[in-house]
Amino acid sequence: MIRRRQPEDLPACVTALRQVYAADGYPSRWPDDPAAWLTPPGEQAAWVAVAATGEVRGHVLLRRGSQDAPAWMWAEQLRPDGVAYVGRLFVAPAGRGIGAGAALLAEALAFARARGWRVALEVAAQAGAAVRLYEREGWRRVATQQAGWRDARGEYPLMHVYLAPPA
Secondary structure (H helix, E strand, O other): EEEEEOOOHHHHHHHHHHHHHHHOOOOOOOOHHHHHOOOOOOOOOOEEEEEOOOOEEEEEEEEOOOOOOOOOHHHHOOHHHHHEEEEEEEEEHHHHOOOOOHHHHHHHHHHHOOOOEEEEEEEEEEOHHHHHHHOOOEEEEEEEOOOOOOOOOOOOOOEEEEEOOOO
């Protein structure tokens, strides 16, 4: 089941995130305050995938960013105020293989499209499973660039920017 994230879900979201970090190294650097990391500035809405047992198995959010338009946005003839970003998308190992990631993504897309926003996301170039999910769902890579942050090795990872198909 996919539903809106509630404040009382945050401890369970952190637990699921810790499982993802142990299994996959996502996020690339464990945050000092994982609950705050899951509630970044500009967040518009967030959802969780919940098992029949009530356990949180996955998470996604939509955020709106700065008013700066990166080059890919100009190339796509988009304005910053017309774009929302998918973020903090993860599915715990126990919730994989049943479509939870795709369902979370669909929920975020429906929310954004209802508001007339195009949807973009950034994903680490080496995140093969995530890249395959986005491409399978019809997302189109519009840019590849170095991240503005350092990973656990102190490097600036290569990131792909994807744009969701129009509604």
